[in-house]
Amino acid sequence: MVRDPQEDRPGERARGGDWLTLGEAAAYLGVAQSTIRKWSDGGRVQAFKTPGGHRRFRREDLDAYLVDSRGPTAEGGPSVLIVDDDGALREFVRTNLELDGYVVREAGSAEEGLAALGEAPPDLILLDVMMPEVDGWELLARMREKHGVGAIPVIMFSGKVEDLAAAQDRGAQAFIGKPFDPQQLIDATRQLLRS
Numbered sequence: 001m002v003r004d005p006q007e008d009r010p011g012e013r014a015r016g017g018d019w020l021t022l023g024e025a026a027a028y029l030g031v032a033q034s035t036i037r038k039w040s041d042g043g044r045v046q047a048f049k050t051p052g053g054h055r056r057f058r059r060e061d062l063d064a065y066l067v068d069s070r071g072p073t074a075e076g077g078p079s080v081l082i083v084d085d086d087g088a089l090r091e092f093v094r095t096n097l098e099l100d101g102y103v104v105r106e107a108g109s110a111e112e113g114l115a116a117l118g119e120a121p122p123d124l125i126l127l128d129v130m131m132p133e134v135d136g137w138e139l140l141a142r143m144r145e146k147h148g149v150g151a152i153p154v155i156m157f158s159g160k161v162e163d164l165a166a167a168q169d170r171g172a173q174a175f176i177g178k179p180f181d182p183q184q185l186i187d188a189t190r191q192l193l194r195s
Contacts, residue, residue, distance in 0.1 A: 018059055025057035029066065030092040035182075044099075066091075078193045079103045079120070083113035083139065084128035084157065093126065096182045097189065110134035114142060121152055124192055126185070127172075129158035140170055153192040155185075 025045075026033040040047035040055060045065050047055045080102050082090050087108065094104040105122065107113040110131055116122075125143070129136040136156060143152065155174040156167040167175040174188050 020057045020059060020062070022055045022057070025055075025062055028059070028062055029095070030088050032182075035096075039099075066095075077101050077103050078124065079105070079122040080124045080126060080189065081105050081107060081113065081116055081122040082126045083107045083110065083116075083131075083136070084126070085109060085131045086128070092182070093185060096186060100186055100190075102189070110136070110139040110142075113139055117143060117146070117152075123152070124189060125152055125154045126189075127154055127156050129156055129160070129167075137166070137170060140172065144171055155188055155192065 020028060022033050022036065026036045029036060029045075036045060036057075037055070039045040040057075045057065046061045047057055050056055078101075080097055082093050082104060084090050084093075085108055090106045090108070094106060097104050105116055107116050111134060113125075113127070117125075127136045127139060131139075136158075140154060140156070143154075153174075154172045155176060156172040157176055157178055157180070158167075159178045164175045164177075173192055176185060176188060
């Protein structure tokens with residue numbers, strides 16, 4: 001729902017940093033402007049319109065959205081484990097997949113990923129190649145030893161395009177180079193979980 005912020009809280013605007021433009025809100029949530037525009041049109045994120053027709057977002061509404069989006073959106077839906085040392089990227093991927101109905105868990109390192117695998121194996125793993133200490137290749141090898149080759153589908157990520165052949169040779173079902181289009185990731189996730 002889009003409303004004029006002056007209608008509800010005329011004093012809020014004067015406080016300065018509480019209101020964000022569309023671009024600022026998109027950067028704050030780590031999504032594209034088109035994504036936050038779609039979310040606000042669909043009522044997922046509350047937006048207000050200025051007298052000039054521009055969208056404005058309250059920081060507290062964006063914070064509330066982030067808190068609400070952390071929980072599973074589809075009880076019993078397909079589960080995805082994201083293993084990447086980049087927290088902003090994990091949050092971006094998680095938010096987009098949860099909007100698509102997946103239950104998503106995060107791990108910031110290979111060790112955290114192994115612990116998450118021990119708790120409950122997911123339906124799919126999204127795995128970064130380049131991580132400190134233990135990299136994605138080592139995690140993939142340990143996972144194959146414990147769960148068997150191909151037991152859990154894996155999509156590998158890397159900024160190095162030459163890692164594509166290595167990912168396939170080592171048992172990953174898909175490879176996506178960074179930076180990537182979130183829709184490409186969602187499409188690859190859907191495809192692997194359907195098969």
